[in-house]
Amino acid sequence: xxxxxxxxxxxxxxxxxxxxxxxxxxxxxxxxxxxxxxxxxxxxxxxxxxxxxxxxxxxxxxxxxxxxxxxxxxxxxxxxxxxxxxxxxxxxxxxxxxxxxxxxxxxxxxxxxxxxxxxxxxxxxxxxxxxxxxxxxxxxxxxxxxxxxxxxxxxxxxxxxxxxxxxxxxxxxxxxxxxxxxxxxxxxxxxxxxxxxxxxxxxxxxx
Amino acid sequence: xxxxxxxxxxxxxxxxxxxxxxxxxxxxxxxxxxxxxxxxxxxxxxxxxxxxxxxxxxxxxxxxxxxxxxxxxxxxxxxxxxxxxxxxxxxxxxxxxxxxxxxxxxxxxxxxxxxxxxxxxxxxxxxxxxxxxxxxxxxxxxxxxxxxxxxxxxxxxxxxxxxxxxxxxxxxxxxxxxxxxxxxxxxxxxxxxxxxxxxxxxxxxxxxxxxxxxxxxxxxxxxxxxxxxxxxxxxxxxxxxxxxxxxxx
Numbered sequence: 478x479x480x481x482x483x484x485x486x487x488x489x490x491x492x493x494x495x496x497x498x499x500x501x502x503x504x505x506x507x508x509x510x511x512x513x514x515x516x517x518x519x520x521x522x523x524x525x526x527x528x529x530x531x532x533x534x535x536x537x538x539x540x541x542x543x544x545x546x547x548x549x550x551x552x553x554x555x556x557x558x559x560x561x562x563x564x565x566x567x568x569x570x571x572x573x574x575x576x577x578x579x580x581x582x583x584x585x586x587x588x589x590x591x592x593x594x595x596x597x598x599x600x601x602x603x604x605x606x607x608x609x610x611x612x613x614x615x616x617x618x619x620x621x622x623x624x625x626x627x628x629x630x631x632x633x634x635x636x637x638x639x640x641x642x643x644x645x646x647x648x649x650x651x652x653x654x655x656x657x658x659x660x661x662x663x664x665x666x667x668x669x670x671x672x673x674x675x676x677x678x679x680x681x682x683x684x
Numbered sequence: 685x686x687x688x689x690x691x692x693x694x695x696x697x698x699x700x701x702x703x704x705x706x707x708x709x710x711x712x713x714x715x716x717x718x719x720x721x722x723x724x725x726x727x728x729x730x731x732x733x734x735x736x737x738x739x740x741x742x743x744x745x746x747x748x749x750x751x752x753x754x755x756x757x758x759x760x761x762x763x764x765x766x767x768x769x770x771x772x773x774x775x776x777x778x779x780x781x782x783x784x785x786x787x788x789x790x791x792x793x794x795x796x797x798x799x800x801x802x803x804x805x806x807x808x809x810x811x812x813x814x815x816x817x818x819x820x821x822x823x824x825x826x827x828x829x830x831x832x833x834x835x836x837x838x839x840x841x842x843x844x845x846x847x848x849x850x851x852x853x854x855x856x857x858x859x860x861x862x863x864x865x866x867x868x869x870x871x872x873x874x875x876x877x878x879x880x881x882x883x884x885x886x887x888x889x890x891x892x893x894x895x896x897x898x899x900x901x902x903x904x905x906x907x908x909x910x911x912x913x914x915x916x917x918x919x920x921x922x923x924x925x926x927x928x929x930x931x932x933x
Contacts, residue, residue, distance in 0.1 A: 482756050484717045484795045506825040511897065514827065515885035518834030522842050523877065525835070550878075561832050565839075568807040568815075571749035571800040572756070575713035634767040634785075638759040659871025660878070668879045 480563070480581050481624060483574035485638075487631035494627065495579030498560065501586055505556030513554065520547055521558035525565060542649070545616030545657045548589030549597055549609070550671060555589035556582065580627055588619035600661060600672050609661025614654030621646035702810055702818035704913040708920055709806040715924035716795045716802075722787060724931035725794035732801035739805040746804060753800055757793060764789040812836035817907055826900065838881070845880055849873055 486494070509517060524543050547555045560582045567573045573581060596612040621643050628639035664671050700708070716728045736746060770784030807815060812833050820829035850873070858869060 480756055482753075482760070482792075482796045483713060483799045484792050485760055502828065503825070506827040509827045509831070511827070511830075512889055514830050515834055515888045515892075516882055518831050519838050519842070519881045519885050520878070521831065521835045522838035523874075523881070525839060526842055526846070557828050557831050558835075561828070561835050564832070565835065567800070568803045568810075571746070571753050571804055571808075573753075574796065575709060575799055575803055576717050634764065634769070634788075635760070637763045637767050641759045641763065655867055656871050656874070659868055660875045663872050663875030664878065667875065668882065671878070671882055 480566075480573040481577045481584075481627065483576050485631065485635065486577055486580055486627055490627055490630050491576060491580060494577075494583050497587075498556070498579035498582040501553075501556040501583065501590070502560055505553045505558075505586075508552070509554045509557060517551060517554050517558050518561075520550055521562050524558065525562040541653055541656060542585065542617055542620060543653075544585045544589045544620060545592050545609075545613035545653060546660055548592040548616055549600060549612050549657075549661065551589070552593045552597065553590055555593070556586040559586040559589070584620050584623040584627065587623065588616040591619060592616045597672075600665075601669075603665075605665035605672070606658040606662040610654040610658030612661070613657025614650045616657075617646060617650040617653045621650070700916060701907055701909045701913040702814045703822055703907060703909055704917045705806040705810065706815075706818050706822060708917055709802055711921050711924055712802045712806075713799045715928050716798050718928050719791060719795060719931050721931050722790050722794065724927055725791040725798065727927060729794045729798040729801070732798040732805065736801045736805040739809050741804055741809070746801070749804070750797060750800060753796070757796055760792055761789050764792065814907070821907060841884070842877065842881060845877055846873075849876060 524547055544555070544559070547558060551558055560578070563573055563578055563581050563585075567575055567578065592612040592615055595615070596608045600608045600612070624646075625639040625643045628635040628642070661672070712728075712732070716725070719725045719728060737743075765781035765785035765788075766779050768782055768785030768788050770782030772780035773783050773786065774781060810818070812835075816829040816833040819832065820826060853869065853873065
């Protein structure tokens with residue numbers, strides 16, 4: 478559900494999404510110091526594992542997106558992390574698509590970066606459950622809007638499907654907010670350095 | 685199009701250079717997305733199926749994965765027959781599915797499955813190191829290639845760690861229900877997973893630094909893009925172009 482499949486997105490949207498993804502990947506890779514590659518890979522793997530878990534919501538299965546959490550912890554490096562996870566999902570597990578890799582990467586990673594810019598600083602200072610929850614919820618809503626926008630731009634006949642997907646994301650946003658809040662407050666208590674790291678990374682300083 | 689099938693058939697996908705396989709998958713996906721007619725989408729699915737069989741993919745696993753992938757298509761398969769304008773074929777109360785809409789939904793279904801099959805046959809059979817090397821040689825940043833290799837390595841570790849923590853929870857009589865306690869516990873489980881994995885990643889990084897890691901890894905394997913790879917790749921691309929041309933004629 479999180480992913481658009483091959484063949485529904487119109488060519489101009491496909492090309493635009495791929496170009497945006499390439500730009501995001503270039504920035505993300507430049508900011509990804511070699512020291513942080515193992516840690517980023519780990520979150521990418523976690524993102525991958527969690528997104529194979531299906532939770533029934535209404536008529537469809539849904540799964541946690543985890544992109545809010547990814548954004549908090551990784552910042553711009555969320556772009557390469559999401560891209561790698563989506564590539565592996567499509568080739569190893571047959572989920573998602575090949576031509577829509579760029580569009581899907583933007584739909585998941587751009588909200589992660591947004592959430593990072595909005596909340597990472599605040600999370601460092603405290604009230605982690607609150608800011609974590611806001612980050613998790615915001616990221617899911619932003620992803621839903623991007624997916625719906627992609628479909629709506631691709632053709633009028635896709636608008637009902639876009640509305641259906643948008644509606645299906647809303648309960649997920651609530652669950653994801655609660656989940657990300659819990660994880661953030663847990664990390665704040667057990668290993669606050671993890672929450673502080675990416676803020677340094679985002680400014681390009683040595684983390 | 686039988687020529688394209690034989691283009692994969694003669695050496696089998698696993699005999700091709702990893703770069704050729706990545707490029708071929710990209711070409712196949714783009715061509716498949718461009719198809720408009722049910723017949724040509726069927727041809728694409730048949731070719732991809734043949735490729736998967738030749739790559740030696742276990743049929744059961746492929747079927748299970750494809751079944752899981754069908755969910756993502758449901759919103760489109762359900763709405764397209766009714767939203768695409770055209771001649772109605774039947775009346776279901778106020779709703780009338782159009783012939784054009786049904787064709788659009790059918791081709792969508794065929795194309796998505798064809799691409800997913802091709803992806804598993806061409807790239808899914810590559811090990812992570814070779815795929816990473818191929819992407820790097822095709823112009824992807826070194827950081828991306830390394831990230832890919834590490835991610836595949838961590839997938840297995842993460843699953844083991846997860847199972848260990850779940851066992852610990854079960855030993856303490858934890859049962860997942862839909863209540864606050866469950867959500868808090870699962871959130872803490874995820875947090876613990878991240879903390880433990882971060883500690884592991886730190887140790888890995890220290891070990892790598894001890895061995896003189898400065899951000900570059902030696903090429904894991906020699907890739908050889910031979911004349912044969914180029915020949916098969918261009919033959920397959922020509923066949924794909926022909927298929928698209930016939931489809932659009």
